[in-house]
Amino acid sequence: MEAQLVFILDGLAEPSSPTTMEIARTPFLDSLSQRGESGQLDLGWTRDDPSSESGILRLCGAAEVAESFSRSLLLYGAFHASSRTSGDEKWVWLLNPARIADNRLDSYVEDGPTDSFWKAFLDIASCRSGRFEYLPVRENSGKIARLLATHPTDGRSPGSSPPPRRGAALPDKGLVGDLVNDAIACIPAGAPFHCVWPWGVGKWDPARMIPPPETEGKWMIAGSPLARAIGKVLGWKTPLLKEATGDVDTSLACKGDAILGALGSPGTSHVFCHIEGFDLASHRRNVLQKVRFLEEFDRVMGPVLTACFTQKRFKGVWFTCDHLSSPVTGNHEKGHVPYLHVSSFDGATVKGQGAGKWTEKIALSGPLHTIGSWKESLALKL
Numbered sequence: 001m002e003a004q005l006v007f008i009l010d011g012l013a014e015p016s017s018p019t020t021m022e023i024a025r026t027p028f029l030d031s032l033s034q035r036g037e038s039g040q041l042d043l044g045w046t047r048d049d050p051s052s053e054s055g056i057l058r059l060c061g062a063a064e065v066a067e068s069f070s071r072s073l074l075l076y077g078a079f080h081a082s083s084r085t086s087g088d089e090k091w092v093w094l095l096n097p098a099r100i101a102d103n104r105l106d107s108y109v110e111d112g113p114t115d116s117f118w119k120a121f122l123d124i125a126s127c128r129s130g131r132f133e134y135l136p137v138r139e140n141s142g143k144i145a146r147l148l149a150t151h152p153t154d155g156r157s158p159g160s161s162p163p164p165r166r167g168a169a170l171p172d173k174g175l176v177g178d179l180v181n182d183a184i185a186c187i188p189a190g191a192p193f194h195c196v197w198p199w200g201v202g203k204w205d206p207a208r209m210i211p212p213p214e215t216e217g218k219w220m221i222a223g224s225p226l227a228r229a230i231g232k233v234l235g236w237k238t239p240l241l242k243e244a245t246g247d248v249d250t251s252l253a254c255k256g257d258a259i260l261g262a263l264g265s266p267g268t269s270h271v272f273c274h275i276e277g278f279d280l281a282s283h284r285r286n287v288l289q290k291v292r293f294l295e296e297f298d299r300v301m302g303p304v305l306t307a308c309f310t311q312k313r314f315k316g317v318w319f320t321c322d323h324l325s326s327p328v329t330g331n332h333e334k335g336h337v338p339y340l341h342v343s344s345f346d347g348a349t350v351k352g353q354g355a356g357k358w359t360e361k362i363a364l365s366g367p368l369h370t371i372g373s374w375k376e377s378l379a380l381k382l
Helices: 027-035 052-059 063-068 071-079 115-125 175-184 225-234 252-263 277-283 287-310 371-378
Strands: 004-009 037-041 090-101 104-107 133-138 144-152 195-204 218-221 270-275 316-320 337-342
Touching: 004 052, 004 287, 027 287, 027 316, 027 337, 052 063, 052 071, 052 225, 071 090, 071 133, 071 144, 071 195, 071 225, 090 175, 115 133, 115 144, 144 175, 144 195, 175 195, 218 225, 218 252, 252 270, 252 287, 277 287
Parallel strands: 004 270, 004 316, 218 270
Antiparallel strands: 037 337, 090 104, 090 144, 090 195, 133 144, 316 337
């Protein structure tokens, strides 16, 4: 089998020791580290808070798509564009429920579900008049995870709407300032959140942004709406996995089954599996939750990958992440990300480094990939 299997472990790596990768008990990944090649990947980050969408797209060999599609446009294009009859240009934002303290972001990711919050929000919004339209972004289970807000392009500036980062000032200039006020009026009484954080704004251009038809060969296995949206916008096969939640309670076994199905499909060249829970645990600043999730990943995916190696189901398997994510600060961090590549279980085609554990520190001693050499190693052509 000539397929490449790539795990994007969203936000797994961390900038400061001791890290989750160092602490977690991961016997299967440790065994692969002894047989494979560990190194670093330079994703070209220049900003202090790199985004998941840019990182995932770069890992998928589609860095140019990130220049046109903000996160909100990816979600709108994947889940709403085909159902929208209007061909007008519009501004699109992503909304996260948030808590604000002293006009600055205090928190924006919570342990509890937001489905009931957004349903009540939409009920109130439906009774109000205005030019903002709110559209749900649903999890694989059908629950509402986040909302999109749209507004016609009428010559007014959308204003600045940076990604959520603890301590950032609440946007208040341009259309985004009006959006904050409009959305606050839709928040139900007694809700655990008293504000929203609008971000990832982009201008929807229907003439050039409608996703292409699904093509053969490449797969995106994911529970996160964002990763699924990226797969759809790229025209990859993106199965709906109802048990894949995009959080630490996701069914890793379900994703393992989907991986086996994709690898067994005729013509498959690449299978990308995105795992979101690591990053969300970091945003919650929950070190123990992140460690336990990595240990669960090792325990569940170990037998799946062992079977793949034994049956020669793929050419190679890669593990990496889209950015660093600190469970201490709760923020994304820039810097090189580690990778682990294994092309055969016995190490016959890859000279192992003899590392007993795959960690950020071990990766420092290995090769450094650029985005170009990464694409070349994976034979990624879009």
